[in-house]
Amino acid sequence: MSGRNIGEVILDLNNISLSFGGVKALTDISFNVREHEIRAIIGPNGAGKSSMLNVINGVYRPQHGEIILRGEHFANMNSYKAAKAGLARTFQNIALFKGMSVLDNIMTGRNLKMKANILQQAFWLGPAQREELEHRLKVEEIIDFLEIQHIRKIPVGRLPYGLQKRVDLARALAMEPQILLLDEPMAGMNVEEKQDMCRFILDVNDQFGTTVVLIEHDMGVVMDISDRVVVLDYGKKIGDGTPDEVRANPDVISAYLGASH
Amino acid sequence: MFYRENGQFKTSYQADQQIFPIPQDRWVILGIVAFAFFGIPLLVDEYLFRAILIPFLILSLAALGVNILVGYCGQITLGAGAFMAVGAYAAYNFLIRVSGMPMLGAILLGGITAALVGIVFGIPSLRVRGLYLAVATLAAQFFWDWAFLRVKWFTNDASSGSVSVANLQLFNWSIESPTDKYLFCLGILVVLGLMAKNLVRGSIGRQWMAIRDMDVAATVIGIRPLYAKLSAFAVSSFYVGVAGGLWGFVHLGSWEPAAFSIDRSFQLLFMVIIGGMGSIVGSFFGAAFIVILPIFLNQMLPLVGGLFGLEVSIALVSHVEIMIFGALIIFFLIVEPHGIARLWSTAREKLRLWPFPH
Numbered sequence: 232m233s234g235r236n237i238g239e240v241i242l243d244l245n246n247i248s249l250s251f252g253g254v255k256a257l258t259d260i261s262f263n264v265r266e267h268e269i270r271a272i273i274g275p276n277g278a279g280k281s282s283m284l285n286v287i288n289g290v291y292r293p294q295h296g297e298i299i300l301r302g303e304h305f306a307n308m309n310s311y312k313a314a315k316a317g318l319a320r321t322f323q324n325i326a327l328f329k330g331m332s333v334l335d336n337i338m339t340g341r342n343l344k345m346k347a348n349i350l351q352q353a354f355w356l357g358p359a360q361r362e363e364l365e366h367r368l369k370v371e372e373i374i375d376f377l378e379i380q381h382i383r384k385i386p387v388g389r390l391p392y393g394l395q396k397r398v399d400l401a402r403a404l405a406m407e408p409q410i411l412l413l414d415e416p417m418a419g420m421n422v423e424e425k426q427d428m429c430r431f432i433l434d435v436n437d438q439f440g441t442t443v444v445l446i447e448h449d450m451g452v453v454m455d456i457s458d459r460v461v462v463l464d465y466g467k468k469i470g471d472g473t474p475d476e477v478r479a480n481p482d483v484i485s486a487y488l489g490a491s492h
Numbered sequence: 493m494f495y496r497e498n499g500q501f502k503t504s505y506q507a508d509q510q511i512f513p514i515p516q517d518r519w520v521i522l523g524i525v526a527f528a529f530f531g532i533p534l535l536v537d538e539y540l541f542r543a544i545l546i547p548f549l550i551l552s553l554a555a556l557g558v559n560i561l562v563g564y565c566g567q568i569t570l571g572a573g574a575f576m577a578v579g580a581y582a583a584y585n586f587l588i589r590v591s592g593m594p595m596l597g598a599i600l601l602g603g604i605t606a607a608l609v610g611i612v613f614g615i616p617s618l619r620v621r622g623l624y625l626a627v628a629t630l631a632a633q634f635f636w637d638w639a640f641l642r643v644k645w646f647t648n649d650a651s652s653g654s655v656s657v658a659n660l661q662l663f664n665w666s667i668e669s670p671t672d673k674y675l676f677c678l679g680i681l682v683v684l685g686l687m688a689k690n691l692v693r694g695s696i697g698r699q700w701m702a703i704r705d706m707d708v709a710a711t712v713i714g715i716r717p718l719y720a721k722l723s724a725f726a727v728s729s730f731y732v733g734v735a736g737g738l739w740g741f742v743h744l745g746s747w748e749p750a751a752f753s754i755d756r757s758f759q760l761l762f763m764v765i766i767g768g769m770g771s772i773v774g775s776f777f778g779a780a781f782i783v784i785l786p787i788f789l790n791q792m793l794p795l796v797g798g799l800f801g802l803e804v805s806i807a808l809v810s811h812v813e814i815m816i817f818g819a820l821i822i823f824f825l826i827v828e829p830h831g832i833a834r835l836w837s838t839a840r841e842k843l844r845l846w847p848f849p850h
């Protein structure tokens with residue numbers, strides 16, 4: 232593989248349990264993520280994969296368990312803290328801002344880094360103007376990187392599905408995250424689009440050193456690009472290891488044979 | 493025909509980030525503003541100023557405020573009238589209670605007061621949305637209706653709740669004739685309009701729209717709903733409050749709480765729906781439409797009725813007006829939620845490509 236070195240544990244999840252009323256979405260899950268690695272989460276439908284990402288970046292509050300990010304304990308993780316701490320994510324059901332252009336969607340990803348106050352913005356004073364330009368340049372780099380120059384002014388609602396997924400990734404990248412959480416970035420794409428997306432994920436990981444946590448159903452893709460894989464089934468962890476180890480794990484095999492996709 | 497971007501390649505992102513990136517737009521808007529300042533005063537008589545142009549300018553400003561909250565930030569308000577009242581009565585109190593307070597200062601302070609009150613009444617939006625928020629803002633309307641009628645301090649102990657302001661003065665300019673009043677309102681509208689445009693294209697505007705379009709995704713990228721929503725309530729209420737001050741001071745001269753009743757709140761909301769939610773220029777379209785339609789019907793219906801030998805009463809005209817509004821609102825809500833502004837921009841897009849549609 233590439234020259235990137237997988238580093239220390241950057242994100243540690245200990246004994247996470249989450250339930251919705253009577254539904255146990257996650258039961259006592261522990262795993263960790265190392266710096267610069269591509270970590271996949273797989274499992275049949277309803278296994279709790281998306282819930283896991285939602286716990287990591289504070290959309291859901293687990294009833295039990297702790298999140299340790301770069302050695303810091305987060306007892307009450309929330310979305311804002313997660314974003315500040317360098318976590319970004321994409322969504323399984325695209326969650327773009329429908330009424331805004333591609334460019335504006337991606338610019339929102341810079342929001343935490345923009346400091347001009349409301350009066351400076353209202354009068355478009357120096358600081359506001361400079362800041363807008365500076366972040367626009369960064370966003371244009373991302374637009375070039377993801378090859379979406381031709382659609383920058385188009386309202387995202389008008390784009391085909393595959394491109395929307397790409398804009399979703401662009402918005403997350405605009406945050407310059409340390410950890411990127413991707414919820415089925417290739418779902419519903421054709422082969423060519425999947426290849427592009429794979430390439431982007433690998434490039435992000437390789438060029439920016441971004442740690443990636445990835446949920447994906449396509450086993451071929453998962454086995455190809457990930458360093459380590461966590462397997463969930465009915466909210467429980469049934470496997471954890473390198474792609475080869477996971478593939479050979481009898482529990483995983485039976486979960487996958489038992490579940491229809 | 494000459495409305496083309498072809499061949500005008502933007503050479504820098506800076507050029508692309510101007511307030512009106514297309515040069516034609518820039519010239520058209522400059523032209524309209526220049527005409528409004530210098531042309532219209534030469535052409536128009538007093539009646540038009542008083543009946544149409546001044547109300548149009550002030551209600552545009554209020555609609556702009558409502559649009560920031562409803563169209564850009566996706567919150568709902570049925571209390572805009574109350575915030576106009578807060579702006580008007582606050583401005584009145586600043587004017588009479590603070591000695592030496594200039595008129596413009598009082599109006600701006602009225603807007604700031606409305607902004608603060610707006611923040612307070614915006615707090616429910618952090619918990620509830622849709623219908624429940626509508627009810628909360630409705631409560632603001634009833635509360636302030638009651639307060640200005642019953643709490644005599646606000647109206648300087650005037651028994652009827654009616655207050656008046658005379659001798660408007662801006663530095664050495666005494667604003668008396670309808671033309672003066674028109675120019676004064678126009679000046680304020682142009683400045684606040686440009687500021688609104690700046691806000692919605694900047695990072696705060698993107699935060700508002702992000703909250704409107706997908707609030708979970710917005711919080712995940714670090715937008716705080718508290719800040720985004722309350723800032724929208726504040727800015728919106730400021731605009732509406734300044735409009736209220738102008739309505740009281742400049743348009744009416746003397747007024748009572750009924751001038752800012754719930755009817756006004758609905759009227760402003762309709763302007764935004766018909767004009768175009770989430771569009772600055774739509775606010776102007778909506779205000780123009782709602783100010784002009786009744787006058788137009790008043791003139792036209794009796795004429796049309798006369799052709800058929802029918803007597804058209806004033807009551808009938810106002811019924812027809814309500815029916816037309818109702819029909820239009822249903823039409824826009826269902827068919828074109830972006831209102832006249834979208835129809836306009838579609839036409840413009842066609843024009844840009846004309847005569848080669850591909």
Ligand SMILES: Nc1ncnc2c1ncn2[C@@H]1O[C@H](COP(=O)(O)OP(=O)(O)OP(=O)(O)O)[C@@H](O)[C@H]1O
Pocket residue numbers: 251254255256274275276277278279280281282283323
């Ligand atoms: N907000 C919620 N409210 C109630 N139940 C929920 C909620 N989110 C998830 N669940 C439940 O938690 C369980 C796990 O759901 P989750 O979306 O995490 O699964 P998943 O592994 O991502 O599935 P898929 O492959 O279909 O995306 C399911 O039973 C689901 O119904």
Ligand SMILES: [Mg+2]
Pocket residue numbers: 280281282323
């Ligand atoms: Mg899922």
